[in-house]
Amino acid sequence: MTTLLHIDASARTKRSLSRRLSSLFVEQWRQQHPDAEIIRRDLGLAPPPHMSEAWIAAAFTPPAERSTEMRDTLALSDTLIAEVRAADLIVLGVPMYNYGMPSALKAWVDQIARVGETFSFDLARGDFPIEPELSGKHLVVLSSRGEFGFQPGGVRAASNHLDPHIATTGQYLGVVRKDIHLVAIEYQEFGDERFARSIADAEQRVHALVRELAIGLPHSLRASPSLAAGMSSAARSR
Numbered sequence: 001m002t003t004l005l006h007i008d009a010s011a012r013t014k015r016s017l018s019r020r021l022s023s024l025f026v027e028q029w030r031q032q033h034p035d036a037e038i039i040r041r042d043l044g045l046a047p048p049p050h051m052s053e054a055w056i057a058a059a060f061t062p063p064a065e066r067s068t069e070m071r072d073t074l075a076l077s078d079t080l081i082a083e084v085r086a087a088d089l090i091v092l093g094v095p096m097y098n099y100g101m102p103s104a105l106k107a108w109v110d111q112i113a114r115v116g117e118t119f120s121f122d123l124a125r126g127d128f129p130i131e132p133e134l135s136g137k138h139l140v141v142l143s144s145r146g147e148f149g150f151q152p153g154g155v156r157a158a159s160n161h162l163d164p165h166i167a168t169t170g171q172y173l174g175v176v177r178k179d180i181h182l183v184a185i186e187y188q189e190f191g192d193e194r195f196a197r198s199i200a201d202a203e204q205r206v207h208a209l210v211r212e213l214a215i216g217l218p219h220s221l222r223a224s225p226s227l228a229a230g231m232s233s234a235a236r237s238r
């Protein structure tokens with residue numbers, strides 16, 4: 001059985017394209033894995049609070065020395081980390097806002113990145129003292145952008161502060177770069193045939209990803225022997 005954490009970060013609801021992609025993914029996943037557990041976190045509708053001085057003080061106080069007030073301050077962070085910890089697969093619907101991530105998503109990352117929980121810090125490791133505590137998860141990033149050309153080599157690649165930021169902070173989620181799967185709708189602000197094609201391509205890619213990940217995740221492999229039997233040798237070695 002897989003556990004999927006479904007996150008949305010768009011402030012829009014019905015008209016949101018990133019929500020449309022993430023809903024499609026989760027719907028398809030549910031169909032193929034009826035026993036999957038789905039954890040829901042809607043950051044667009046309920047953004048976590050920004051960090052505060054009290055939060056930082058609590059997070060950097062050893063657990064045994066925390067006051068009741070400090071424990072209360074970290075309660076939401078504890079819940080959000082537990083959701084990530086439980087997940088095999090994180091599905092993130094995320095718009096590009098001002099060339100980066102929505103502030104609600106950044107606030108969530110700030111709540112998740114916690115010493116002793118999602119990373120350790122040790123100067124004995126020299127110039128790279130941070131090591132992730134979690135591992136082995138896949139992250140599906142389902143995005144939407146008004147403009148276009150944000151892919152590596154694209155005309156706006158240098159303005160893309162969303163995908164690289166997600167990739168770097170993936171270490172706090174237990175995700176390595178090769179296990180981040182990105183699908184993005186572009187051209188939303190142009191509303192032309194390129195936009196229509198981009199939506200169709202993205203939806204097709206979501207369907208394909210559901211199939212590929214069903215093969216690649218060891219838990220779902222056990223849950224779906226018929227899918228496992230049909231998989232290619234290339235997929236087997238992922």
Ligand SMILES: Cc1cc2nc3c(=O)[nH]c(=O)nc-3n(C[C@H](O)[C@H](O)[C@H](O)COP(=O)(O)O)c2cc1C
Nearest residue numbers: 010012016017018095096097098099144145146147
């Ligand atoms: C506040 C805001 C900022 C945006 N900034 C950008 C941007 O920097 N680059 C871009 O290509 N599109 C930008 N857009 C367009 C959105 O990325 C696009 O509308 C996308 O579809 C939003 O995601 P959603 O449909 O899931 O809400 C912005 C939209 C909003 C509302």
